[in-house]
Amino acid sequence: MTADESTFSSVGLEITVTRWASFKDRVGRSWYRFRRNPISLAGGSMVLLVILLAILAPYVTPYPKHAGVFTDFSSAFQPPSQTHWFGTDEVGRDVFTRVIFGYRVSLMMAAVVLGLSVPFGIFLGLVAGYFGGWIETIIMRVTDIFLALPPLVMALAICSAFTPTIEKAMLAVAAIWWTWHCRLINSITRSIKTEEFVQASQVIGSSHLRILFKDILPNCASAIMVKITLDAGFVILVGAGLSFLGLGVQPPKPGLGTMISYGSQHLPIKWWLTVFPSFAIFFLILGFNLLGDGLRDMLDVEAEGM
């Protein structure tokens, strides 16, 4: 090893070390800001609690068998008690158990919808914002057309073409959800692409793909993170709406919206069938919203289309 090489490698090491330090510093500072904000901390804990409950559902629920087809008419319509915290439904299933399993379906819906639609929306938004011109015009006008209907109505329209199942509902919501991310990323890309580091990258001959994914995309990361967190709540809201209308989760599968829809037929006497699943949805969506709001403050995201 010559002297030159060792200097180089030590410089390289130093750069890595300082990078690591600055990264640690940034994370530390963000975590500090996050921790200082009781609202986001509360939201984060709520979401974490629900996720843990949903993953461990078969172990933490008192009657895991009640999540599917199960009947015990002798204990139907029992009000909340020590043995059944949230009471029992029309065929004697434990409502608490079904609510926890219902969380599984809701979280799965959010994950699948966002997993399918977000990458697609980001890609279109990047391309539209970066290339501009007629490419942007076409992409953004199509986006506008999709945005001309409320998400629930659009999802209803697509659902109407199929026999209702939860998988179809997920696809229907995913088919419209990309538009929001496309819009957000488009507006960020437009403002970033004139920055000097992008011009520098162009000058040294980076390919379009490299500029899009290595230079511009990382700068959208915090906005995307905030948007996804807030969206998770909205997707769950729309999913619950579809289920409530009978176009989402089909019984005997436990869906929160479906449970509310069935429970509402027994109002006001069997109130627990409606009230507990309602509160469960509210708790999860509120958690995601609080967390998203906290993240937005923490990462200092200010973008059009949030």
Next chain:
Amino acid sequence: MKFIYFFIRRLLYSILVLVGLSVLIFIIARILPGDPARLALGPFASQEMVARLRHQMGMDQPLHLQYVAYVRGIFHGDLGLSFQTRRSVSLDIAHYLPATFELVLVAIIWVLIIGVPFGVLAGRYKDSWLDNISRVVAFVGVAVPPFVVGLIGQLIFSYGLGILPTTGRLSLLTPMPPARTGLLILDSLIAGNFSAFGDALIHILLPSLAIAMTGIGQITRLTRGSVSDVLGKDYIEAARAFGIPNRYVTFKYMLKPSFIPPLTILGLTFASELGNAFLVEQVFSWPGMAKYGIQAILRKDFNAIMGVILIIGLAFVAVNFIVDVLAGYVDPRIRIQEES
């Protein structure tokens, strides 16, 4: 940009969105579901009957001709026949639309008279107890599904306290006022029938609030943010430094610019309220277009589905056009932005 150019641009753009929307609806309804004729006639109809109905519906023609026929029908107010009610879809919609329109209109009024003043006060007195309440209202409003607001409202106010009716637009014993506008609140006023007016009001109270919750939350937050932004601007400080009275600063300099952001999302609020109507009308058995649309979806009545969706899209584009033009009229900066 001169206002008139701005106006024309927005108009052309709205028409473009409408054309796109009609294509999209056409694609969803004609290509996705398979064979509407078979669906309409049921599984026991003969092949021959299905073929005849397909011919009657013009479905044996190439797709682009079908689209042209569909658009021509729209311009003649012809949206096809509903398999469900055996009536023309346009008649059905004309029959059910006013109830939904009334509901959404009252909901928008809630958003404006609760959300905007609340947001202004919260922004003006930042971090006060009022601001904290506005924060809670905003978070709760956005996180509770509208049908949950409706159901819990029914549970408390209708079943529990017994002060509000559970379902419908009017009590069974109240005679319908003669239809003028289709909006019961206005019709009963025109007829001078105050007991019907009161009855219509207490019936619409819960459903309209259930629809408005999300919007109230959003507009409160947005107005608050925009008021506190404007208050931090230099010209407000300058006005204060000149010794201009506080009240004057508030009304003359602060309010107008801070109303622009909430104004621009009012179109979106309207859209989300139309979406919420689909859930809330179901809860309150409100005899509106959204409930009709849900029935159509559950029974795969495609002409009715297309009609309802088209009307909602049309309403949304129209409202957004009005809102955009208003915002551009009030705020020249928006016109300049449009230019670039």
